[in-house]
Amino acid sequence: MLDALTLVTGVAALLLAAWCGWAAHRDQPTKDWHFIGMAVVSVLALVQLVIGVVALARGEKPAQGTTIFVAYLLGAFACVPAAGLMSLTERTRWGSVTVAASGVVLAVLQVRLYDIWGG
Amino acid sequence: MTTVEEKPAGTRLVSGPGMLLVWLYGVMVVGAVSRSAYQIATEFDRAPLAYSLSAVAGVVYGFITYSLVRGGETARRLALVCCAVELAGVLAVGTWTLVDPSAFPDATVWSKYGMGYVFVPVLLPLSAMYWLRRSRKQQPEAV
Numbered sequence: 001m002l003d004a005l006t007l008v009t010g011v012a013a014l015l016l017a018a019w020c021g022w023a024a025h026r027d028q029p030t031k032d033w034h035f036i037g038m039a040v041v042s043v044l045a046l047v048q049l050v051i052g053v054v055a056l057a058r059g060e061k062p063a064q065g066t067t068i069f070v071a072y073l074l075g076a077f078a079c080v081p082a083a084g085l086m087s088l089t090e091r092t093r094w095g096s097v098t099v100a101a102s103g104v105v106l107a108v109l110q111v112r113l114y115d116i117w118g119g
Numbered sequence: 120m121t122t123v124e125e126k127p128a129g130t131r132l133v134s135g136p137g138m139l140l141v142w143l144y145g146v147m148v149v150g151a152v153s154r155s156a157y158q159i160a161t162e163f164d165r166a167p168l169a170y171s172l173s174a175v176a177g178v179v180y181g182f183i184t185y186s187l188v189r190g191g192e193t194a195r196r197l198a199l200v201c202c203a204v205e206l207a208g209v210l211a212v213g214t215w216t217l218v219d220p221s222a223f224p225d226a227t228v229w230s231k232y233g234m235g236y237v238f239v240p241v242l243l244p245l246s247a248m249y250w251l252r253r254s255r256k257q258q259p260e261a262v
Contacts, residue, residue, distance in 0.1 A: 067161075071153055083142055090138040098142045105146055108237070 002051055002117060009044040009076070010110035016041050016080070017103025024096035030087045038084045038099065041106070045077045048113075064116040072116060076109045130254055132190045132198070137254070140247050143239065144184040150236070151177035151228045158225070166225035172212055176228045176240075179205050183247065192255075199251045206244035209233060213241070 016037050020030060030038075052073045056062075062069035083102030087095030133141055155173035163170055179201055186198035213232035216223050226235055233240030 067157060071157070075149060075153075079146075082145070086138055086142055090134065092135060094135045094138050097136075098139045101139060101142060 002048070002055060003114065005044070005048050005051060006110050006114050006117070009041070009048055010107045012041050012044055013080070013103045013106035013110065015103075017100045017107070020096045020100040020103065024093045024100060027093045029091045029093065029095050030084070030099055034087075034096070034099065035084060038080050041103070042077070042080050042084075045080065045106070049073045049077045052117075062117045069113070069116050072109055072113050076106055076113065079106045079109065130190055130192055130195050132187045132195060132251070132254055136246075136250050137187060140243075140250060141184060141187050143243055144180055144187065144247075147228070147236075147239070147243065148177060148180045148184055151180055154228070166223060169223045169225050169227040169230070172208075172227045172229065176205075176208065179208070187247075195251055195254060199248060202244040202248045202251065206241070206248070209241045209244065 019037060020034055023030065023034065052069065056066060056069070080099070080102050083099045087099050089095075090098065131137075151173055155170050155177055158166075158170045159174060183198050183201045183205065186194040186201070209229045209232055212227060212229035216227070216230040223230060228236065229240055232238060
């Protein structure tokens with residue numbers, strides 16, 4: 001369950017990165033549709049956080065330690081919303097670049113989460 | 120958006136590419152600080168040098184992030200100095216880890232020029248220094 005969600009979130013994050021990268025390429029700021037995309041990715045990360053915590057509560061143990069696992073879950077959840085807020089204050093292509101960067105960072109975090117959970 | 124308002128006095132550093140830099144530095148702060156805090160708290164004896172260096176890196180990143188957000192000419196200069204320190208640190212630690220791997224039983228943020236972080240640690244100070252220098256040229260009258 002957690003592995004599948006990690007994969008989906010990672011792919012969604014990369015799609016978001018490509019989408020916002022495209023907006024930046026066309027010299028556009030983030031628009032409403034981009035924010036809906038960010039919301040979708042953020043919800044995926046939130047679901048992942050909840051499922052991860054539930055798995056921990058049921059006594060499952062991440063291969064590389066509980067503290068690191070929770071820290072990465074929180075980081076993954078905060079990643080895209082933080083960049084989204086920053087892109088609200090930066091209404092140029094650079095706001096789009098920032099969100100694109102957050103998508104890439106989130107994808108990297110998902111790879112790490114996969115390792116931390118499964119070894 | 121109140122934050123978009125231009126401050127009349129001082130150099131505003133968080134605009135355009137500066138926004139991306141703040142974001143990336145923020146990520147590095149969280150990464151380096153949380154990583155070193157965890158490692159120093161739980162397994163400091165295993166690789167004290169590596170973990171201490173990660174902590175130092177986190178502090179440097181934190182200061183640069185704060186300077187960028189704060190803006191102004193003094194902050195710009197201080198950030199520039201810190202970026203130079205950061206670049207020197209990445210190059211020194213990167214070379215050190217290649218020459219003498221035995222000193223580092225575990226990786227630091229700056230090991231192998233930041234390879235574990237997709238070379239972001241070595242690219243970030245270069246782009247930040249470029250941005251900080253350009254910010255001055257745009258506003259030479261800023262105090």
